[in-house]
Amino acid sequence: MIYRGFLSGIWDHDLAWSFRRSPVTIVAALLTLACVGSALFSPWISPQDPFDAAALNLNDAFKPPAWLPGGEPAYVLGSDDQGRDVLSTIMHGARISLGVGLAAVLFALFIGVTLGLLSGYLGGRVDAVIMRIADVQLSFPAILIALLIDGVTRVALPVEMHDQIAIPVLVLAIGFAGWVQYARTVRGSTMVEKEKEYVQAARVIGRRPLAILVAHVLPNVMGPVLVIATIHVATAIITEATLSFLGVGVPATRPSLGTLIRVGNDFLFSGEWWITVFPGVALVTLVLSVNLLGDWLRDALNPRLR
Amino acid sequence: MNIVKIFLLAVCFGFSTAQAVTLKWAAQNDILTFDPHSQNHATTLAMLMNVYEGLTRYDRNYKVEPALATGWKEISPTQWRFTLRKDVRFHDGSPFTADDVVFSFDRIRQPQGTMQIYVANIAEVKKVDDHTIDFLLSGPHPILLRNIIDFRIMSRVWSEKNRSQNIQDYKAKEETYASRNANGTGPYTLKAWEPDKRIVFASNQNWWGKRDGNVTDVIYTPIKADATRVAALLSGDVDIVTDLPTQDVDRLRKNDKLKVLDGHEVRTIFIGLDQHSSELQYSSVKGANPFKDVRVRRALNMAVDREAIKRVTMRGLSIPAGLMVAPGVHGHSKELDKPYPHDVNGAKKLLAEAGYPNGFEFTLDCPNNRYVNDEEICQALVGMWARAGLKVRLNAIQFANFIPKILKHDTSAYMLGWGVQTFDSLYMLQSLVRTKTTGADGSFNLGRISNPKLDTTIDAIKIATDPQARDALIREALITTRDEAYYVPLHHQLRPWAMKKGVSTVHRADDRPEPRFTKVD
Numbered sequence: 001m002i003y004r005g006f007l008s009g010i011w012d013h014d015l016a017w018s019f020r021r022s023p024v025t026i027v028a029a030l031l032t033l034a035c036v037g038s039a040l041f042s043p044w045i046s047p048q049d050p051f052d053a054a055a056l057n058l059n060d061a062f063k064p065p066a067w068l069p070g071g072e073p074a075y076v077l078g079s080d081d082q083g084r085d086v087l088s089t090i091m092h093g094a095r096i097s098l099g100v101g102l103a104a105v106l107f108a109l110f111i112g113v114t115l116g117l118l119s120g121y122l123g124g125r126v127d128a129v130i131m132r133i134a135d136v137q138l139s140f141p142a143i144l145i146a147l148l149i150d151g152v153t154r155v156a157l158p159v160e161m162h163d164q165i166a167i168p169v170l171v172l173a174i175g176f177a178g179w180v181q182y183a184r185t186v187r188g189s190t191m192v193e194k195e196k197e198y199v200q201a202a203r204v205i206g207r208r209p210l211a212i213l214v215a216h217v218l219p220n221v222m223g224p225v226l227v228i229a230t231i232h233v234a235t236a237i238i239t240e241a242t243l244s245f246l247g248v249g250v251p252a253t254r255p256s257l258g259t260l261i262r263v264g265n266d267f268l269f270s271g272e273w274w275i276t277v278f279p280g281v282a283l284v285t286l287v288l289s290v291n292l293l294g295d296w297l298r299d300a301l302n303p304r305l306r
Numbered sequence: 307m308n309i310v311k312i313f314l315l316a317v318c319f320g321f322s323t324a325q326a327v328t329l330k331w332a333a334q335n336d337i338l339t340f341d342p343h344s345q346n347h348a349t350t351l352a353m354l355m356n357v358y359e360g361l362t363r364y365d366r367n368y369k370v371e372p373a374l375a376t377g378w379k380e381i382s383p384t385q386w387r388f389t390l391r392k393d394v395r396f397h398d399g400s401p402f403t404a405d406d407v408v409f410s411f412d413r414i415r416q417p418q419g420t421m422q423i424y425v426a427n428i429a430e431v432k433k434v435d436d437h438t439i440d441f442l443l444s445g446p447h448p449i450l451l452r453n454i455i456d457f458r459i460m461s462r463v464w465s466e467k468n469r470s471q472n473i474q475d476y477k478a479k480e481e482t483y484a485s486r487n488a489n490g491t492g493p494y495t496l497k498a499w500e501p502d503k504r505i506v507f508a509s510n511q512n513w514w515g516k517r518d519g520n521v522t523d524v525i526y527t528p529i530k531a532d533a534t535r536v537a538a539l540l541s542g543d544v545d546i547v548t549d550l551p552t553q554d555v556d557r558l559r560k561n562d563k564l565k566v567l568d569g570h571e572v573r574t575i576f577i578g579l580d581q582h583s584s585e586l587q588y589s590s591v592k593g594a595n596p597f598k599d600v601r602v603r604r605a606l607n608m609a610v611d612r613e614a615i616k617r618v619t620m621r622g623l624s625i626p627a628g629l630m631v632a633p634g635v636h637g638h639s640k641e642l643d644k645p646y647p648h649d650v651n652g653a654k655k656l657l658a659e660a661g662y663p664n665g666f667e668f669t670l671d672c673p674n675n676r677y678v679n680d681e682e683i684c685q686a687l688v689g690m691w692a693r694a695g696l697k698v699r700l701n702a703i704q705f706a707n708f709i710p711k712i713l714k715h716d717t718s719a720y721m722l723g724w725g726v727q728t729f730d731s732l733y734m735l736q737s738l739v740r741t742k743t744t745g746a747d748g749s750f751n752l753g754r755i756s757n758p759k760l761d762t763t764i765d766a767i768k769i770a771t772d773p774q775a776r777d778a779l780i781r782e783a784l785i786t787t788r789d790e791a792y793y794v795p796l797h798h799q800l801r802p803w804a805m806k807k808g809v810s811t812v813h814r815a816d817d818r819p820e821p822r823f824t825k826v827d
Contacts, residue, residue, distance in 0.1 A: 061619075
């Protein structure tokens with residue numbers, strides 16, 4: 001019943017039709033799919049395992065991309081300062097970037113939706129407290145909050161643990177910095193939904209508030225949340241890249257796209273531009289296509305634009 | 307009369323403001339402390355020397371010249387008498403006397419510091435009168451005057467007033483008044499130190515000496531990121547950069563607004579190995595320590611392709627090393643400084659002979675903001691050792707976190723660089739190879755190497771007065787260190803500095819630009 005309602009809801013919006021009609025969206029979807037696919041399957045399809053130290057050869061370092069003089073076909077996008085294939089590092093890096101981005105969004109979604117439902121359904125003091133906290137947090141840029149959480153955990157935990165916990169901390173920091181949007185959206189929709197007859201009816205037949213929230217209200221407020229989540233994935237990837245670029249994110253031993261850009265940046269002046277430019281291009285492509293998908297989803301789900 | 311005075315005063319003021327010249331200097335890392343007796347760390351010493359002085363110092367050509375002492379006399383081989391400079395005042399205005407030297411001597415010898423090497427072989431410092439002191443030595447000390455340059459004098463009164471009679475316990479991350487503030491007799495006073503941000507010095511108007519340059523203020527900025535540091539120089543934000551990223555040197559040479567001052571550094575970059583623990587701590591080997599086996603240590607040496615590191619990572623700016631001392635250090639010779647040949651199969655064979663045909667795992671601790679391309683070199687080593695079958699986990703951390711860790715011997719293998727400030731091999735042998743006891747012996751022997759026969763040789767070098775016999779002993783000790791493969795020497799660093807065209811200074815092989823020798827137009 002829940003799923004059918006949800007699925008038929010999507011079908012009613014004619015998503016498939018609007019998707020077919022927008023070439024930009026199709027390109028964005030293909031690019032996203034390519035990024036996600038190559039990231040997901042990088043251990044099997046990347047030309048080289050950049051983390052296998054024995055496979056690296058210092059004598060192959062700083063090779064330019066294959067089409068430039070001095071380039072080799074084995075290193076299509078060139079090699080970095082340790083002789084790693086840039087294409088392979090990008091594929092592995094995208095895997096970490098996407099992983100962190102998705103995990104952070106799920107975390108933010110979980111906190112945001114939970115608090116939003118409670119706030120909207122219970123109202124009163126609970127609502128006031130949660131929304132004031134949200135207001136306060138909104139007055140800080142998300143990156144600042146992520147930086148704060150990341151910085152505090154780094155000081156609080158012993159140095160030896162930093163590398164192991166870097167990724168979970170990053171996920172928590174980015175996720176925690178982004179819950180407000182979800183909470184606000186869900187709260188608004190919940191306040192509208194809870195006055196509707198089906199909720200009243202559920203209440204009358206004696207269902208518990210929790211069951212009503214999860215089974216009845218939640219499915220009906222998830223549409224806008226999905227839109228936010230899609231766009232938030234892009235933002236989260238950028239936040240992760242920024243933190244890693246600043247050197248407080250993912251450690252260099254398991255680099256994400258942001259870390260790759262940071263490391264490559266040292267060689268920008270000396271002419272080995274490919275070490276930093278290609279990860280940068282990959283990041284832009286990934287974020288742009290996810291964003292375009294999100295935009296399309298927003299328009300497609302908006303009844304006023306149809 | 308009064309008018310003349312006012313006039314003179316005006317001239318002085320006008321003169322001094324017109325002459326304010328600031329040297330903006332950027333390098334890779336921040337200092338560890340301002341306590342002059344706490345940490346034997348080159349960047350820290352390079353900053354300290356602006357504020358604190360020793361009894362002797364180097365002139366432009368590395369000749370020893372008088373500083374806080376005006377003269378000295380060898381009364382007997384084990385007794386030297388120093389005459390102290392009169393009318394010298396610390397920055398807080400208190401006068402400098404023999405008491406301060408005695409106090410500083412007792413202080414630098416405290417076990418929580420790492421600088422006892424600079425007063426090694428000195429048994430006692432005795433006050434004769436306010437401006438005369440005697441050094442009583444435990445044996446003849448042929449390089450005494452060089453050795454005490456980095457033994458810097460603190461004010462007893464100031465230290466006691468600020469409860470800083472004791473050296474901070476750096477390993478326990480203790481801070482004291484003296485680790486954050488400074489009160490020396492030197493050419494510059496410390497105006498501010500904002501850790502990881504900047505250090506500001508202002509000229510000491512009452513300094514006894516004469517400057518060779520015109521720099522009145524110094525702002526030192528640690529900039530960790532290579533590209534940012536070079537960009538700061540290119541954009542004119544800083545006047546001089548001493549930690550040049552190797553990949554940018556060529557480009558900076560071609561820039562006609564800048565100049566590059568070439569020079570080598572008396573510093574050898576190497577890997578140290580735990581040769582003491584009965585079970586290697588961070589390793590897959592249980593119940594044994596493979597680094598105690600000379601074959602394993604030789605294999606580690608042979609698996610390293612030093613030429614590739616030189617060509618690719620260092621872009622030519624290194625000299626592959628076989629010895630633990632660099633050219634320019636007394637005792638070094640080209641003929642001895644032959645690196646182990648790069649031979650992966652030979653390394654594998656040795657490992658198999660030692661009982662590790664499939665290699666083993668261990669962790670390499672590595673600083674990531676101290677030496678030229680430190681982390682990159684460690685990454686390259688991981689790859690080179692992997693080809694010999696060794697699985698190495700790299701733990702690259704900031705130097706400020708790295709150094710307390712390895713000082714506690716909490717490491718199985720580590721990268722370090724050893725600069726020889728005294729320009730004599732004894733400094734390296736005594737610090738890095740001599741069995742660790744209290745004081746200077748083995749103060750940085752962090753792998754706890756112990757070879758009693760070598761110890762005897764090193765102890766003989768300390769007191770050898772006949773130059774020829776001494777050289778023979780040094781040669782013997784260097785060869786043993788090399789052939790026993792106690793360390794994995796990688797290379798000696800070449801250290802070009804880049805600066806604006808209008809800046810002139812003296813390149814120092816100890817990698818310390820001295821503002822007192824620096825001119826900014």
